[in-house]
Amino acid sequence: MEEKDSVVEVTSPVGGDEPQEKKARTPLFHVTKRAQIGWQKAIGIRVIAIFAALVLCAIITVLCTGDNPFSVFKTVAEGAFGKGRTLVTVHDIAILLCISLAVTPAFRMRFWNIGAEGQTLIGGLATAIVMLNLHDKVPTAPLVLIMLVAAVAAGALWGFVPAFFKARWNTNETLFTLMMNYVAIQLVEYFLKIADKTGSNVVGPNLLGTGIPNLFGVQYLLNILVVAVLTGVLYVYLQYSKHGYEISVVGESENTAKYIGINVRRVIIRTMLVSGAICGLAGLLIVGGASHSINSNIVDGRGFTAIMVSWLAKFNPLYMILTTFLLVFLDRGADEISTRFGLSSSFSAILTGVILFFIIGCEFFINYQVHFDRRPFAKAKKQCEPQIKEEE
Amino acid sequence: MSDSIALQLRNISKRFGSIQAVRNVDLDVRHGEILALLGENGSGKTTLMNMIAGIYFPDEGQIFVDGEEATIHSPKDAFRYKIGMIHQHFKLVDVFTAAENIVLGIREGARFNLSETEKKVADITEKYGFEIDPRKKIYDMAVSEKQTVEILKVLYRGADILILDEPTAVLTPQEIDKLFAVLRRMREDGKSIIIITHKLHEVMAISDRVAVLRKGEHIATVETAKTTEAELTEMMVGKKVTLNIERSEPKNSADRLTVEGLSLKNHEGTQVLDNVSFTARSGEILGIAGIAGSGQKELLEAIAGLQHLESGDMIFRNPKKDQPVTFFHKDLHRVKQLAAEGAFRYEDGKTVDFTGMSDKEIRQIVNDGKVLFKEDEIIDLKDKTPLQIRELGIRLSFVPEDRLGMGLVGNMDIVDNMMLRSYRKGKSVFVDRTKPGALADKIIHDLQVVTPSAHTPVRRLSGGNVQKVLVGREIAAAPKVLMAAYPVRGLDINSSYMIYNLLNEQKENGTAVIFVGEDLDVLIALCDRILVMCGGKVSGIVDGRGAQKEKIGLMMTKTEGSV
Structure with a gap:
């Protein structure tokens, strides 16, 4: 594709002289609606989203409280399924x-x-x-x-x-x-x-x-x-x-x-x-x-x-x-965190909010595809190629 | 030659998701020429033009205006390069006058002077021969006048390159002639005009050169004088196609549906149907011609039981004479009632009398097929809901204009869409998907529907395939009356002709076909009779054989008494 581009630019009767101008104006990325998505991919995106949410939660936990994020996650699990809690x-x-x-x-x-x-x-x-x-x-x-x-x-x-x-x-x-x-x-x-x-x-x-x-x-x-x-x-x-x-x-x-x-x-x-x-x-x-x-x-x-x-x-x-x-x-885990670590209940709300944000937000990536414009790179290549050709 | 080139496209490409809408297109437009951009739906004509007009930005390639490279990000940019586009759907403010709409969005100095604008508009209209009153409000205007305002808007902004997207779709033949006269005058003035269309005869009539697109690729640009319609079609479709509609003589025609004095007001209280009367006959295609919005849609919906009539009757003659009675649509109670009225006879001609018989005995002889109808059933469809119409055993099929909004459910798969008509059958509370599944497979096979499977949501299919699914389902019911509103709108040539053939097949099977169309050439070639509507009234019924386009065009714009 790129090679073809460069050929056209070289042979184009009028346009060959000022191609640089365009570079600055092209959008960095654009978004298109997906026609279809395989279920594996859809699940993959969700898994990535939850993982990313947990990482962000861990960072927030460390920054705000200095507690070990893994022990916080463990507490979440215990909050939901700890002794005598499963039935509730x-x-x-x-x-x-x-x-x-x-x-x-x-x-x-x-x-x-x-x-x-x-x-x-x-x-x-x-x-x-x-x-x-x-x-x-x-x-x-x-x-x-x-x-x-x-x-x-x-x-x-x-x-x-x-x-x-x-x-x-x-x-x-x-x-x-x-x-x-x-x-x-x-x-x-x-x-x-x-x-x-x-x-x-x-x-x-x-x-x-x-x-x-x-x-x-x-x-x-x-x-x-x-x-x-x-x-x-x-x-x-x-x-x-x-x-x-x-x-x-x-x-x-x-x-x-x-x-x-x-x-x-x-x-x-x-x-x-x-x-x-x-x-x-x-x-x-x-x-x-x-x-x-x-x-x-x-x-x-x-x-x-x-x-x-x-x-x-x-x-x-x-x-x-x-x-x-x-x-x-999440809800029960968050409650447990705030009691166990003596944190305010707002903190657990923050964590729940982060996770939900990622889960709901990832639907965007399931419905749409983001294309990063490759042209800046293609451009760089293009500018080189004719020169090489001339040298040859 | 090269100094007279106004617009030059080099290697333009555009993708939408996985679809390559436009692929490496090179195109030149000269000063003072009319270039027709020809291609089937989905061939990328409008996408390509939108990139010139600043609606889309090309993924690849360059645009040169008068030899200088142009970067067009927005319609405003386009105007800076003196490019203006007249879209298929008008973008006008209804409550403003023509002049107000024309200046809207222009910044020329601190204050704007309406009377000066009007003078300027008058100059332009005089120069090119438009007919428009700058002080008329948009909502008072006919479609052709609105289009004129759109063109003036572009000219007022000083455009030298005009792009018109299917400008003739909404016009009558007479209005098209006027538009073409104006376009020719603009050409003489040195303007470059690109006209998007898929109507071949218009291409031949107006253009100097034709650029053909197919599947996003530029196939060729040819001089109009040196080509033929057949050659252009071949380029457009990619293979030879025969464009003949075979029209057989109607056989055993009988009155099937008589519509009398139908009147209807819409929600706003406007009279959309005014005393419409006609008869649809079996084994015949009745065409309905008219400018879009003349009441065609409401007429079909009224017959299908979707509108509340103000007045009028729709008499349906159900061909039942000498047919066995069944319990499919008539329950035992109704059968007894009809027998008491003397509506049935035995094979030997004796009137059926059920008095003294037990329900079991009655069921037995009816199920044996020994009870026949004496006469055709005559049913008034007035005030009947679609469900009642079906329950009465009337096989009335309707292919509505809005395929995915009314005829089908876009998010459901083909099987579930087949079920729309039949899901009520049976006493079970659960739906049975086996028969609809078989029907779906049959339609996919018989009508060559291109789909990954019968379980693909129909909205994912292309327009032609969506229509095949819909028409296939409606025909599967073996209808006595088949109504189709704009069944080929947006379809490629092959699919269009397949639909025409299906309608013809139905006609030969003795169905009364009612076909609402927009292409007069097709209506004249396909229909046995053509009913012309204008402003909710019937302006006349003409014979399809030997009908003249000009005459129908005139009838579309004014009422010439009733039938």
Whole structure:
């Protein structure tokens, strides 16, 4: 290629004399969209990104604290899977995964449901109301059933309202679902006031009872199993069912959906009912299956973290197991660092931020290719070559 | 000779990702000539011109303007070298007048004087014979006027080299003649004009020389007077192609779809269809001609059940006479109802009477194929959704203009796109991908779709292959009515002719084909009848055999009473 260039420049009737000018003006690199990328390459880029993130974290750790970065990493791993922590970590993964699964059908439909926080919370509230009123009146089995129905219905209702308005009047679902979060929070605050006259901001097992019993005497096991089954079910639902197919078509192109006769309004509402219902289930698992208490912070931002989980996994429920694992692992590890090394909690937030930045940032390199302009080098070669030729 | 060269390209190359859009192109443009840049879609014509106009920067090569090397980073740079490009999609501010649009973005002194501009514009229009009112707002303008404003914008900035990207695509034959007259006057004035096109007869009519690009490479530049359309086609495609559309006489034609008094308003309340009436007949291709946006798209969408009609009827005659009744589209309840209305007969001609029979018995004789329809079904498609139309057993296929935005889902693979029409079949909650998979393989094989596999997302395919997938799916349903909107837009010559042949095949199978096209030559060669639309109205229906382009062109611009 380069040789050809030089030949043209030499033979070109007009242009041979001033080629140097161009050098300074050519851009250093340019970016093009990749048409396709092999999966090995895609994984390779991600591995490099995580590795680079760890290196940067290590540098930051040494600079800021002087601690040995490897012992910090070891602490991260211990924080997540140290003695007696594994079950808690897996449970955290399960709950975050459940909420992530919930937002996924909506996201596949390009319905930006950022109201998972509220939908989960309202599911938890419904559970708490049932527990408060019935825990000492109804035997355990029917009680759990009533809790389930109440939580799922409440979550589904919280999903239905924005979906209905979107389907009918094309309202902005992002704003709508976001505002519904605050409604849910305020309802929980109100519930706390009524349920606990002492003015405490948590209503605990003393008022709610023990909720769902442990399976085989192992704490959290039931929750984990429920989410595991749900992951498989949702994967099949999205990938192989007619509903799942309709969701994909509506998400990709509403015009195509109309063209083949899909009732877009019905799909939007139906999908948000599913989305909200799973959130409600997550609320049940949190309140009824784990904490047996409620306050307005039980979801703890996981409704928003779930968005990231779902996106990072490209809306695939099976990949989501990995992305939830990663996020929960980092989160718990970071907590451990700040306690063990006596660092402020901001430090662990910095490390988590660095790692997420790299993971999300590497998507750019998966979708785009950066070409460094070789011309400055080619130019140098070119300038030499004609001279050599002349000498010959 | 060399002193009269205005623009010189040397060894220009440009890559986009893995695609080499333009490869080592050398090209000369002389002063006072019209150079046609000919090539199929994707041959790099527009990319090459964009590099001259400063939209892209070449990866390799040099550009010389009047013998001096030029570095063109932006359209502003291009104007410094007196190069101006008129893009296919106009870049005008709707609420401004022509004059305001023309001066927009120019810095000449501290204040700008609109009346002076108008005078200057008037000078230019007079010089070259444009017809434009500088005070008219853009939103009041027809497409051809907007194009005039774009050309004036470039001339006002003093361009000596004008690049026009497919300027005739949006114009009627009469407007094209006017444009060409203006271009010739500019040529006499010493300006260099590059016109991008893929219409051969226009190349022959206007250009002095033709440069042919193929797959990003410059094949040759020839004197227009010394070449022929056939020779140019061969250079463009790379092999000999025969450009004949065989039109057979319609056989056993019968009325299939009668549209009566169709009126439709769009979201903004504009009347997009105004009392449209016509009949599509089986075994016949009905062409629809008109300037883009005259209501063709809405008409087809209305028939397909995608628009809410203001008024009008669409009577579909479903050819059912003497055909066995099945439960495929009619459930037991509906079959009983129709039998009670006397719509069925037995093979011996007796009217079917189900009274006193059990459901099981009825199912039995229907499934045995003993129950026949007495008459064709007559169904009004008005207010029916696409789903209802299908459930009624009407085989209506529609190849929409927007292939990836409506006809197909770009991110889904070919198999899933096949499924769009058929995924509802069966009671299972799961989709069955075996039949769509087989259909995908069949279409890939029969229509020679170039794709890595049936599991490649369709957006990765080239335009021609995308269209083959879409047309293939729509034809696979053995339609009674096949509607196709601009089915060859953006396709290369070979794919275009394959689509024409497919439409012809459907016609011979007795399908009523409705074909919305933009190339009048093709419409006249392919269609049995041509319906001409103008501003949402039908301005007339002409016979395809012996139709005159000029006459159709006139009808496209004004309504000459109704049919």
